[in-house]
Amino acid sequence: MPTTPTNGRSTDSAAASVPDPAAQPIMLELVDEDGNTIGTAEKLSAHQAPGQLHRAFSVFLFDDRGRLLLQQRALSKYHSPGVWSNTCCGHPYPDEPPFVAAARRTGEELGAAPILLREAGRVRYNHPDPASGLVEQEYNHLFAGLIGTALRPDPEEIAETAFVTPDELDALRAERTFSAWFMDVLDTARPAIREVTGPAAGW
Structure with a gap:
């Protein structure tokens, strides 16, 4: 069965140059179909139908047994809660490099930094969320790596975590709701994931 670490709030703080979400609107970087920056938009407005194509990132981290760390999004999130x-x-x-953003946000959400992080491709998708009416129009930079320290998830971001093998992931997907973008990002990242985890992990 998947193992679930105990949740707890992260004490990591963001760098001084990172905007304070409580002090000003969160702005996203709008891009064209080739990933070139063309402007900015406030986070919520970028996700309102039909959505504006914007830059994003997705991270896949594994433990020393080759198990993937999953998260269940907090129930309080306005977009895709609980999935x-x-x-x-x-x-x-x-203007923040995706690699830097991925490492920063992993620390903020999970209270632990990757011990290895590498690029794992890019994918562009369009996923409406029927529950909220919001739309994920994203040009997504993918990263894969390893994590080796105890987790301290921020409960405002994460309801639960689990380390899973490929078979355990299949079983969990049959029982639980996953994000609309999950299989897009996983399938695109698989070649890099196999290099990180080795063939024996089965990814």
């Missing part, structure tokens, strides 16, 4: 998804997803701030 299961990959280790961490988010959006770079304007």
Whole structure:
């Protein structure tokens, strides 16, 4: 069965140069179909139908047994609350490199930093969320790596976590609701994931 670490709030703080979400609107970087920056938009407005194509990232982290760290999104989130998804997803701030954003946000959400993180491809998708009416129009930068420290998830972001093998993931997907984008990002990232985890892990 998947193992579930105990949740707890992260004490990691963001760098001083990172905008304070409580002090000003969160802005996303709008891009064209080739991933070139064309402007910015406030986070919620970028997700309102029909959605504006914006830059995002998705992270897949594994333990030393080759198990994937999943998270269940907090029930309080306005977009896709309570669904299961990959280790961490988010959006770079304007002009923030996706790699830097992925490492930053992993620390903020999980209270633990990756011990290895590498690029794992890019994918563009369009996923409406019937429950909220919001739309994920994303140009998504993917990253895969390893995590080796105890987790301290932020309960405002994460309801639950689990480390799973491929077979355990299949069983969990049959029982629980996953994010609309999960299989898009996982399938695109698989070649890099296999290099990180090795063939014996089965990804």
